[in-house]
Amino acid sequence: MTAVPTEQRPRLDRSRDQRVVAGVASGIARHLGIPALRVRIAFVVLLPLSGLGLLLYAAFWAVLPLQARTADVGQRRNFMHLLPFIAIGLGLILVQTLAFGFGALGVTGLAGWLVAIIAVGAGIIWHESDPERRRQWSETLPRVPWLGAVVDESDRRAFLLRFIGGGVLVAVGIIGVVAVYSPAENFGAVINGILFALVGLAGVAVVAGPVLWRTYNQLRAEREGRIREQERAELAAMVHDQVLHTLALIQRNAADVKSVQRLARGQERSLRNWLYKPVASPTERFAAALEQAAAEVEDTFAITVETVVVGDRDTDERVGALVAAAREALVNAARHAKVQTVSLYAEVEPDQLSVFVRDRGAGFDPSTVGDHRHGVRGSIIGRMQRHGGRATIISEPGDGTEVRLFLPTARDSVTAGKDGS
């Protein structure tokens, strides 16, 4: 029901999928880019003018072609939709007859007016509670569809006005009918009238209630089914886009152990994230940034980085520097240690962040590293010092290496727990 841009206005034809009678009104509405309801109301309003609305409708019906059949043929025509318009139309015709025709005076005339009021009111109520609108309610507010009736998207005040207005019309009409046919001057008769009106409304509720309830249940079941189907489709798309492609690549690169490991590891990581992890932005959260750095190193060097992060916090420039230093330590381990697995442990403590990168690889003697080697001195130690932290590197040839990074933090900026709530 959204407005259609003028450039690609749909051609004027009879709608197949949103029709109530023959799809004329919704076809015109789609062409003009306005809600079909307005067109329908226009037809109904024109009805009393010697049946002009009906004539126009018939003319359009005869002239307009039926919309071309598309793949998504909509729901079947629902005669329930027709009822409000019939009721409103009847009411209007009655009003017109009473106003301009015979017998505008007397008891019969008054009763006629009241019946007209009832018809219009009932039509409005019925229209407000038709299944399509109920579906809209339950879609905007899945948990509390009944609330959706009150706080509907745009025109909730108009809706309330119409709904209550319709109800008042019906009540007034019924009371009137009772009052007219039992012309008593005393107050008791009015009370009786009101009671009968309430009984009448209760009767309507008893009749309409089960139908509406069943419709609602049907819609809910349908919606659940649709959600399940959507989830399945999402899973299928993910498996197709990632898993199947990775498996195909692995088959083609079966001889190349390095790239098979890289592919398998990358796929495992992405599936794990998809299955178990809430997504956090690496630019905002410390843990996510570290995990992303570890993932990049895993992908580049075809090693496994066992990442364990305890606690989490927001990042800032200094935390970013810490992550960059950790990344450099991981890269060094991947390049020089000649191992398959590197451990990355990070902990958010109340007063500092600590990161440990450890491998059990070749190791080296830190005192023999030349001054011209900038990787360790500049990217790790220097960077940590510039941002008020410190870095220690413990390594012995043959016994692996551990890089320890510490960054003091203000206590208030720490948020404990994974989700940082």
Add this chain to the structure above:
Amino acid sequence: MTDSEAPRRLRVFLVDDHAMFRAGVRAELGVHVDVIGEASTVSEAVNRIAATEPDVVLLDVHMPEGGGRAVLDAMRRTHPHVRFLALSVSDAAEDVIGLIRAGARGYVTKTISPDELAAAIRRVAEGDAVFSPRLAGFVLDAFAARPDAPVADPELDQLTNREREVLRLLARGYAYKEIAKELFISIKTVETHVSNVLRKLQMSNRYELSRWAADRRLV
């Protein structure tokens, strides 16, 4: 069936609903231990474990009919001497901690190498706990997330500083031997600390458990 003979081969039982995986583990472990049985469902596992009484059960987490948790719940009371090692593809915190709380003596992921798995089985059979770095991280997270929150029974629910240190080193990828060297304690002491952590996890009161779950929006 007693532990009197020292060089006895361990009797291991496999519970996993994936036949491929069972076959793979059986082939890999065959040289280290005796795989005396397999089961693919919870009810089959409960019956066969009761009948065969293995030393260690390798237990998958995600299975139909309630998963490894259901097997543990059914066996813990009646067969306290059977030890369970969770072996899962999932390393989600709730799976790991959930199984440990239900009584598993350790938790390793299926990417573990066969030698490491055999070592883990041996440790579990000897009554020790097997903590992967990731599991240590989860435990630290669970116990440290809200340090100021009131605790009903501090003796039971809080980790001592020493235990925390041991867990940190475990999470950093240290082996027990290396932890012992780092903290100037014996390997036996390290094992005691780790076992205590495991005991505290299993015995933590309901309050702690529900808080832990609520923190992670599991409930």
